Amino acid sequence: MNSFNLPACQVYQPEIRFVDIDAAGIVNNATYFNYFEQSRIHFFEGLVGRKWNWHEAGMVVARHEIDYRMPILFNDDIRIVTWIERVGEKSMTAAYEVLKAVEGKWVNLATAKTVMVSFNHVSGKSIAWPLQMSEPIAQFGTGRPSF
Amino acid sequence: MNSFNLPACQVYQPEIRFVDIDAAGIVNNATYFNYFEQSRIHFFEGLVGRKWNWHEAGMVVARHEIDYRMPILFNDDIRIVTWIERVGEKSMTAAYEVLKAVEGKWVNLATAKTVMVSFNHVSGKSIAWPLQMSEPIAQFGTGRPSF
Amino acid sequence: MNSFNLPACQVYQPEIRFVDIDAAGIVNNATYFNYFEQSRIHFFEGLVGRKWNWHEAGMVVARHEIDYRMPILFNDDIRIVTWIERVGEKSMTAAYEVLKAVEGKWVNLATAKTVMVSFNHVSGKSIAWPLQMSEPIAQFGTGRPSF
Amino acid sequence: MNSFNLPACQVYQPEIRFVDIDAAGIVNNATYFNYFEQSRIHFFEGLVGRKWNWHEAGMVVARHEIDYRMPILFNDDIRIVTWIERVGEKSMTAAYEVLKAVEGKWVNLATAKTVMVSFNHVSGKSIAWPLQMSEPIAQFGTGRPSF
Numbered sequence: 001m002n003s004f005n006l007p008a009c010q011v012y013q014p015e016i017r018f019v020d021i022d023a024a025g026i027v028n029n030a031t032y033f034n035y036f037e038q039s040r041i042h043f044f045e046g047l048v049g050r051k052w053n054w055h056e057a058g059m060v061v062a063r064h065e066i067d068y069r070m071p072i073l074f075n076d077d078i079r080i081v082t083w084i085e086r087v088g089e090k091s092m093t094a095a096y097e098v099l100k101a102v103e104g105k106w107v108n109l110a111t112a113k114t115v116m117v118s119f120n121h122v123s124g125k126s127i128a129w130p131l132q133m134s135e136p137i138a139q140f141g142t143g144r145p146s147f
Numbered sequence: 148m149n150s151f152n153l154p155a156c157q158v159y160q161p162e163i164r165f166v167d168i169d170a171a172g173i174v175n176n177a178t179y180f181n182y183f184e185q186s187r188i189h190f191f192e193g194l195v196g197r198k199w200n201w202h203e204a205g206m207v208v209a210r211h212e213i214d215y216r217m218p219i220l221f222n223d224d225i226r227i228v229t230w231i232e233r234v235g236e237k238s239m240t241a242a243y244e245v246l247k248a249v250e251g252k253w254v255n256l257a258t259a260k261t262v263m264v265s266f267n268h269v270s271g272k273s274i275a276w277p278l279q280m281s282e283p284i285a286q287f288g289t290g291r292p293s294f
Numbered sequence: 295m296n297s298f299n300l301p302a303c304q305v306y307q308p309e310i311r312f313v314d315i316d317a318a319g320i321v322n323n324a325t326y327f328n329y330f331e332q333s334r335i336h337f338f339e340g341l342v343g344r345k346w347n348w349h350e351a352g353m354v355v356a357r358h359e360i361d362y363r364m365p366i367l368f369n370d371d372i373r374i375v376t377w378i379e380r381v382g383e384k385s386m387t388a389a390y391e392v393l394k395a396v397e398g399k400w401v402n403l404a405t406a407k408t409v410m411v412s413f414n415h416v417s418g419k420s421i422a423w424p425l426q427m428s429e430p431i432a433q434f435g436t437g438r439p440s441f
Numbered sequence: 442m443n444s445f446n447l448p449a450c451q452v453y454q455p456e457i458r459f460v461d462i463d464a465a466g467i468v469n470n471a472t473y474f475n476y477f478e479q480s481r482i483h484f485f486e487g488l489v490g491r492k493w494n495w496h497e498a499g500m501v502v503a504r505h506e507i508d509y510r511m512p513i514l515f516n517d518d519i520r521i522v523t524w525i526e527r528v529g530e531k532s533m534t535a536a537y538e539v540l541k542a543v544e545g546k547w548v549n550l551a552t553a554k555t556v557m558v559s560f561n562h563v564s565g566k567s568i569a570w571p572l573q574m575s576e577p578i579a580q581f582g583t584g585r586p587s588f
Contacts, residue, residue, distance in 0.1 A: 031177065169315060172317060323474060359507075360506075
């Protein structure tokens with residue numbers, strides 16, 4: 001648990017590296033997607049209950065969308081809340097809110113979504129989600145959590 | 148001009164760095180947004196006709212969306228075609244196609260859009276596009292070029 | 295304190311991001327210097343006792359050297375121990391050991407040094423270390439700690 | 442040939458990406474090593490005469506050292522001159538100068554060296570340089586070229 005009253009796997013605290021800040025003095029817009037990548041790994045590892053072998057039964061990113069509201073600064077205290085919005089037979093959509101601690105409240109800096117496709121790296125084709133992935137997600141539930 | 152029969156500013160050839168390749172053996176999905184950033188700079192420098200002072204009258208990225216079709220590999224010969232899809236009073240939308248040379252043809256690997264907002268870094272507020280930006284764009288024209 | 299029995303500021307745990315892994319399946323050799331950058335920030339913030347204003351009285355990196363012994367993998371449990379090896383009037387040398395937890399022992403993966411020069415960003419010249427920097431370092435002490 | 446009167450493989454022009462610039466307004470000190478990585482690839486591809494298969498008979502970076510003299514800015518016109526300083530049975534040392542065009546002259550911004558070890562990724566051991574690597578280097582010659 002955490003200050004969001006959410007399972008630990010849903011709340012990721014990115015380390016804002018000095019190098020993440022670009023010439024505009026803010027976290028570069030591309031770097032958010034690396035934070036989301038870490039959020040997803042953190043989420044799925046918590047969900048599936050072990051270090052996930054990404055080389056085996058994998059997922060590929062098919063789509064991203066993001067709306068930026070306010071920038072992330074170097075010393076910001078950031079959390080990313082992640083959830084699964086929708087699960088299809090061969091794809092699913094993850095969603096994220098990027099939140100910043102401002103005077104004891106969490107302010108939304110950005111909202112984003114990622115569509116992932118289940119992928120067998122041996123056959124090179126999209127496949128139905130393996131049970132070890134789909135069952136924990138079904139049990140966990142989908143949709144934006146209250147926080 | 149180039150093999151696309153487009154103005155030089157619309158065709159950007161990213162250098163695929165070894166470090167751009169991630170553990171999955173492909174260009175990391177976040178890195179595309181750095182390529183698009185370079186594409187936009189290349190486009191606007193060509194359009195405005197000089198090195199643009201990004202610190203002065205700036206633009207901030209308000210939204211990205213991208214659809215990935217096929218991955219970029221290390222030795223791929225890539226071009227990114229950029230155009231302006233829409234210009235509003237204080238915002239505009241850039242669009243991109245990521246293309247790969249395959250047996251003499253350009254194959255679409257990804258399509259993306261970026262919404263940018265005109266921003267005065269001194270006042271910290273969105274403003275109408277300065278003429279030195281809006282006029283060259285109006286003259287250049289908007290919409291996906293034929294290629 | 296920590297398992298090294300060292301002050302917290304001397305022990306930094308980098309987050310190994312998926313994107314840090316390159317096409318060779320290991321943390322890219324350049325990324326170590328971003329980890330060291332974070333180590334230094336962590337060290338100096340602990341030493342000086344507050345968020346350091348890097349824009350004000352700054353330091354610039356004048357030299358790096360690093361010896362790589364074994365690679366860092368994605369799921370490795372890494373610590374970086376940092377110390378100040380030498381302080382001159384206008385420069386100092388930081389040193390680092392990169393350590394990996396292997397069966398309950400910390401194994402050395404890499405050793406590195408950074409020479410930093412005290413720099414006034416207003417005058418654009420190197421200057422003597424400000425007291426708020428040199429005094430805490432003198433009090434903390436220099437040289438490789440026992441661990 | 443080029444303005445340095447050197448073989449093309451020895452002169453690499455890095456693209457300075459916007460994201461390469463860090464919060465200090467200069468190319469981050471770690472990013473130089475990505476530029477050097479590209480320089481080495483450019484050099485060895487020119488030397489060996491084909492796209493090198495880095496997964497096959499590889500080389501691993503064993504040591505880096507770099508002296509920074511002046512920073513790289515976003516719009517700088519940069520070249521990196523690379524040469525092989527020394528070849529041993531199982532290792533070799535590459536050296537680089539980072540040069541910036543200033544009023545028609547090339548000014549040295551940084552000097553660096555990389556020790557690489559010949560490595561068989563199947564056996565996981567260092568091996569003698571394969572002939573397809575050592576012969577072109579012997580023919581090309583070692584040592585800093587005049588420029």
